[in-house]
Amino acid sequence: MRVLLTTWGSRGDVEPLAGLVLGLRELGAEARVCAPPDEEFAELLEQVGVPLVPLGPSVRSVVAGPKPPTGEDALKLAPALVAARFETLTAAAEGCDVLLATGLLPAGARDVAEKFGIPYVYACFHIFGLPSRHFAPGQRPGTPSPEGETDKRVLWRQDAERVNALYGGALNSHRAAIGLPPVDNVRDHVFTGSPWLAADETLCPSEGMTDLDLVQTGAWIRPDDRPLPEELERFLDAGTPPVYVGFGSMAAYAPKDIARVAVEAIRAQGRRILLGRGWAGLASVDDADDCFVVGEVNQQALFPRVAAVVHHGGAGTTTTASRAGAPQVIAPRIADQPLWAARVAELGIGVAHHEPTPTVESLSAALTAVLTPETRARAKAVADKIRTDGATVAAKLLFDLAKAA
Template identity: 80%
Template sequence: MAGLALELQELGAEARVCAPPDGEFAALLARVGVPLVPLGPTVRSVVAGTRPPTANDAFRLAPELVAARFETLTAAADGCDVLLATGLMPAGARDVAEKLGIRYVFACFHVFGLPSRHFPPGARPGKPSPRDETDNRVLWEQDAQRVNALYGEALNSHRAALGLPLVDNVRDYVFTDQPWLAADATLCPSQGMTDLDIVQTGAWVLPDVRPLSQELEAFLDADAPPVYVGFGSMAAYIPKDIARVAIAAIRAHGRRIVLARGWAGLAPIDDADDCFVVGEVNQQALFRRVAAVVHHGGAGTTATSARAGAPQVVVPQIADQPYWAARVAALGIGAAHDGPAPTVDSLFAALATALTPETRARARAVAGAIPTDGARVAAKMLLDASHPGQAAGARVNHTESPG
């Protein structure tokens, strides 16, 4: 989203970004000179506790998020030409755009959540589908019912207060018939994956020019390229011993380690000098310097690794992460770990695939085929639709949230 905001500004438009008020997001937007408009609770408060969110948490949070979007976006999108929303289910965003009489775009970063004849829906809080149901069309209809149960009452209550007609299928209303896919076509092919008319722009990349620290540069230069390990925001999901397992498996390959703390606060298991710990870091620069990247399979980390030509080992935890793991394996640019809880032996075996010269060569070849102008493509599309032939003066509101 920050990458898209930057491109919009460079084309002469004004961008406003509404997002959860985590400090990391504010710092990211500050790099492109866009203030964060706080929207809803922090992501940390939702996903980075000692346990994953429960179904009860979801049914409590969903109406709160709907109310926050109606309140925040009504003010933030006032005077804008377009409201672009992303997130797992940004119910409330299209409704605000409808009330304000402006264009609405839903953008996603993978096809996993879009209704399809070819694969079933992912897990969602609510009444589960029967175990013996295998018809994907039926399963997606039941998924829509679960979305309605989560968001429908709150959404339609707010719509009624604004004089808007009620919505009977919240999911499809949010997604629209023409969602935008902000992902690379090599990593995430969309042709034939869904009945929706997908507009694939390419991934939205924010160029990162921040230097690596002198200490990290010295560590990288001291010996052969190390293996990076990081699990981002997956604090509540990853096994508690993941750092010990990863370090042991990487050492068994004779490699050093760059360990990312992440929201789980991962730490070295001893005081050996073969492990360097990083916090916030320029992954675009770092991943070009490592032998492999071990990660959870987030859309951003997968794409950044692929663009850097770094072999990957994906240890998927939730949501779209198994999809990215499968794509990495199918493309031959790394390995998909079987399951979310690796042992030293299983991670050693996955690394054995990622660290071969053949995987490295394939990763570099794929990297060379991935375009980096997705954010510019999307920005031009937004502005051309709003003010054909005249970008200057347009205003675009972006919103994203954990629900």
């Protein structure tokens, strides 16, 4: 069996596909992956023996500027990604038995699967974007909902209208070009009635959260056995466990002056500091030997050896820190991150730092709350509940889909 996997988004949208590739390979299936042409994503997929088929612009070119992308940027990006999916996926889908899409709303993927007559799956890594009676939709470029509107059914209908405005014209134009009829609700067309949720049930309970027939597989985790760099090993061995601070792919979204604030707050706790450089470019503020800066490393090996993890609340980082039993301080920036922060706080394994700009005082207070034996004990208990077989579960479901087609 041959499976086509596609995404467009940050590392957190690409790495789970690497885990799914391994799950498929264990069952004897072959995978193709269409993803953004960022160098680090190509290296990531190379580690699991799959070449990256470039799709659309690099993510860095879109999000790594001095300021976050604007609504006008989104209005240009959306149709460009639709066109890229029709072009790239049409070529890549030849000979494939099933197509799975995730990441930034993958308008165009289902339509290519329809053209080839193969099953299509939409997968997500959180429930934040799925229509729900329990929470309102997140922000999306376009005409905002009227101030004071609280009816969630109305808010989700208006969210669908914004999606149509972003993607509808381009999608239906490309559908017409291959002889397919137009769709009138792009969001629901992309999601289907049975989306898959690739998230752990302990961290992301989903029962009753949406009226869609959700299939929760568990998180797609890529086992990582890479050794830590020698210099990092020496730093870890030279003293007490440090506090890790990293904001992943946030780039312009990272809190202002976060490296200085974090260093001062962590030192106030009498702890050493480990900064993850990431796309935000976190760097040492002085030459003191209590602070070390790392690039991309094996977080599965690193997080069990730190005192706490301060991060943005991406699905992947939250899951990895939780699996490691590391207490967390989450300073959410965008999208699903506030929900992960709230869940970590609810489980008692960390603190949600919702103030948009952490200060030395606020971050120090959050660290005081998590750097306790009680929080670490709860974090260890939750770690034991997190399943690691999500990629295998999803791979078997894809096999079943292909056989039934």
